[in-house]
Amino acid sequence: GAVVSQHPSWVICKSGTSVKIECRSLDFQATTMFWYRQFPKQSLMLMATSNEGSKATYEQGVEKDKFLINHASLTLSTLTVTSAHPEDSSFYICSARVPSDRDNSPLHFGNGTRLTVT
Amino acid sequence: AQTVTQSQPEMSVQEAETVTLSCTYDTSESDYYLFWYKQPPSRQMILVIRQEAYKQQNATENRFSVNFQKAAKSFSLKISDSQLGDAAMYFCAYRSDTGTASKLTFGTGTRLQVTL
Numbered sequence: 001g002a003v004v005s006q007h008p009s010w011v012i013c014k015s016g017t018s019v020k021i022e023c024r025s026l027d028f029q030a031t032t033m034f035w036y037r038q039f040p041k042q043s044l045m046l047m048a049t050s051n052e053g054s055k056a057t058y059e060q061g062v063e064k065d066k067f068l069i070n071h072a073s074l075t076l077s078t079l080t081v082t083s084a085h086p087e088d089s090s091f092y093i094c095s096a097r098v099p100s101d102r103d104n105s106p107l108h109f110g111n112g113t114r115l116t117v118t
Numbered sequence: 119a120q121t122v123t124q125s126q127p128e129m130s131v132q133e134a135e136t137v138t139l140s141c142t143y144d145t146s147e148s149d150y151y152l153f154w155y156k157q158p159p160s161r162q163m164i165l166v167i168r169q170e171a172y173k174q175q176n177a178t179e180n181r182f183s184v185n186f187q188k189a190a191k192s193f194s195l196k197i198s199d200s201q202l203g204d205a206a207m208y209f210c211a212y213r214s215d216t217g218t219a220s221k222l223t224f225g226t227g228t229r230l231q232v233t234l
Contacts (some may be wrong), residue, residue, distance in 0.1 A: 034221065043209060043224045044163075091161060095222075106153055107222060109163035 002028050002098045006110030013084055014118055021079045021113045023050075023094030029074035030096035034107065035067075038091040047092075050077040084117040091115075120145045122212050124225035131200045132233050138185075139195045139228045141210030149215040152186070152193045153222070157207040166208070169193065171215075197230075205232045 003026040013019045023033055031052045036044040048069050049057040056069035066088075068080040081088050091114050095107040121144045131137035143152070154166040169177045169186050176184050181201075185194045197204055210225040 038161075041229075043226045044222075046221060046223075049221065093161075093163065095163070106155075106165040106168060112161045114161075 002096075002108045004030075004094065004096050004108045004110040006094055006113055008113060009111055010114045010116075012116045012118060015085055016083055018080055018082045019084060019115060021081075021092055021094075021115075023077045023079070023096070023110050025075045025096050025108075028096075028098045030077075031074060031099060033071060033077040033094055033096045035069065035077075035079050036093045036095065038093060038112075040091075044093060047079075052077075081115065084115075086117045089115055089117045120147075120150075120212050120214065120223050122210050122223050122225035124208075124210055124228050126228045127226070128229045128231070130231040130233060131197070131204075133200055133202060135200055136196060136198045137200055137230065139197075139208055139210075139230070141193045141195070141225055143191050143193065143210070143212050143225075145191070145212065145214075147214055151213045151215065152184075153211040153213070154182070154184070154193075154195045155209045155211060155224075156204075157209060157227075159206075163209075167195065200232050202232050202234075205230055 005024045007022045033050040035047045037047050038044045047062045050069045050071040052071045058064045071077040093112040095109045097107050123142045150171045152169045156164045156166050167179045167182050181198045183196045207227045209227045211222045213222050
């Protein structure tokens with residue numbers, strides 16, 4: 001089946017620094033990828049839709065200058081958390097859908113990245 | 119905007135027994151897709167079952183089945199013969215069929231405990 005790889009799985013950074021999270025579709029080309037954020041014991045909240053070759057579409061309330069998304073190729077989307085603060089500590093998950101799949105096909109999720117900002 | 123509600127933060131079931139997790143949603147659309155995802159402690163999201171709104175027949179996948187009530191906007195998950203490996207967070211999710219690039223809206227989740 002389709003595989004989505006996310007790296008790193010766990011990262012610790014200091015306040016004020018930036019951290020980049022990568023999301024790769026390993027065996028298919030993903031024109032669209034989705035970035036979700038999950039706080040402890042809470043649901044997944046969509047942050048943005050990453051579109052290959054164009055600007056990402058951000059959900060209401062998500063700061064686009066703080067969460068930079070780049071989707072430069074059909075297999076890679078990156079999320080950069082800039083000037084990180086402790087409140088950015090969270091679990092970030094990316095997902096993608098195989099374009100050729102039927103409409104009812106599910107999203108394929110990465111394993112997630114646990115970000116801790118100290 | 120669509121909303122998904124899971125009213126049971128936690129549920130418990132004994133091994134080999136049956137449990138039903140509730141999910142309701144709000145939408146003005148007639149065509150859409152519904153999913154149940156499982157998230158074990160590893161945090162990996164795993165698809166459990168899916169349902170197309172235009173299908174009246176309830177989806178089943180081995181020990182997992184749904185009770186889809188379109189008029190009531192209800193989409194419950196039944197787990198039969200519960201196993202220890204079923205213990206996880208379960209999320210109900212909605213996806214529009216109107217070209218919104220497969221965006222999923224998740225419910226708040228139900229934590230399922232399986233006891234011996």
